[in-house]
Amino acid sequence: MVCHRKPDGDAVGSTLGLAALLRTLGSNPTPMCIDPVPLQTQFLPGSDTFRTTVPDDTDLIVMLDCGSDAMPGLDATELRKAPLVDIDHHPHTGRPPTPRLAVYDIEASSTAEMVYAIARHSGWKINRQAATCLLTGIVTDTSAFQNTNVTPATLEASGDLLRRGARFKEIIRHCFYSSSVAKLRLWGIAMARMEQSPKVAGVLSTVLTAEDIAETGATSEDTEGLADFLKSVPGLEAMLLLTDLREGEVKGSLRAGRPDVDISGLAELLGGGGHTQAAGFRVPGRLVQTTDESWVINPPSRTDEPTAATKTA
Ligand SMILES: [Mn+2]
Numbered sequence: 001m002v003c004h005r006k007p008d009g010d011a012v013g014s015t016l017g018l019a020a021l022l023r024t025l026g027s028n029p030t031p032m033c034i035d036p037v038p039l040q041t042q043f044l045p046g047s048d049t050f051r052t053t054v055p056d057d058t059d060l061i062v063m064l065d066c067g068s069d070a071m072p073g074l075d076a077t078e079l080r081k082a083p084l085v086d087i088d089h090h091p092h093t094g095r096p097p098t099p100r101l102a103v104y105d106i107e108a109s110s111t112a113e114m115v116y117a118i119a120r121h122s123g124w125k126i127n128r129q130a131a132t133c134l135l136t137g138i139v140t141d142t143s144a145f146q147n148t149n150v151t152p153a154t155l156e157a158s159g160d161l162l163r164r165g166a167r168f169k170e171i172i173r174h175c176f177y178s179s180s181v182a183k184l185r186l187w188g189i190a191m192a193r194m195e196q197s198p199k200v201a202g203v204l205s206t207v208l209t210a211e212d213i214a215e216t217g218a219t220s221e222d223t224e225g226l227a228d229f230l231k232s233v234p235g236l237e238a239m240l241l242l243t244d245l246r247e248g249e250v251k252g253s254l255r256a257g258r259p260d261v262d263i264s265g266l267a268e269l270l271g272g273g274g275h276t277q278a279a280g281f282r283v284p285g286r287l288v289q290t291t292d293e294s295w296v297i298n299p300p301s302r303t304d305e306p307t308a309a310t311k312t313a
Helices: 009-024 076-080 111-122 128-141 152-163 168-176 181-192 210-216 226-230 264-269
Strands: 061-064 084-088 101-104 203-208 238-244 249-256 278-284 286-289 295-298
Touching: 009 061, 009 111, 009 128, 084 111, 111 128, 111 152, 128 152, 128 168, 181 203, 181 210, 181 226, 210 238, 226 238, 226 249, 238 286, 249 264, 264 278
Parallel strands: 061 084, 084 101, 203 238
Antiparallel strands: 238 249, 249 278, 286 295
């Protein structure tokens, strides 16, 4: 059971949820991720059972919540160790290089919602443990039912998982209300630095530098959820958060403020991707503030002199 690197609530929840379901069927699944499970989802039963490699005696690989084969962060040969089942709700472009049983549903709120549908369709018993894991995936990928990816099926699945014993209160507390002081300070810097675009009304942007992250004692993972929080301004069309990752890479998080605004094209133009309402990209360079106090991304070759080529706002 392979999920993407830097796993989010849906990656962890759908992987552990399907693992719990398969265990009740007498199977022996191994959850796998090359990065550690984040603090928010460590309360899930089985979160300490993730391995970082694909075992050699694997007879089936199930890949979950991965928009591409690169997302697990594995060598391509690892995914060919066994027949591949690919369950995902991200839009896929192009034909994947490795043959597989593909189960794609871009209408689903989350991969966890898809796993729930598969379990119901197959008549599998959904125990309390699986229910909590799957509801975690749904709740985190919908930002607690706030995003436009919520459908009647999402709420019906969630209601049924609740009925089956999913620990909803615990999910909300761990996933949304477990911030360190360092994280709150970092979010404070991003909020104080927010700027309205002088050219395009309704577009907000802000930046976080590697120094901000280091000085607050936060980690780059602490920016998870920040872009969603910042898009709450009435009348907002789009919001851009740029984070300097110190590895010479700037991460861009784009959020649409209205359902009829599609920001995925901009993310794709910059080499990234995502959904119409939430997308992202990464570009090489460092964030630097110019003398007129605007922020620019300096290309990697010229890190000391700001260039006007890539104005942020
Ligand atoms: Mn997902």
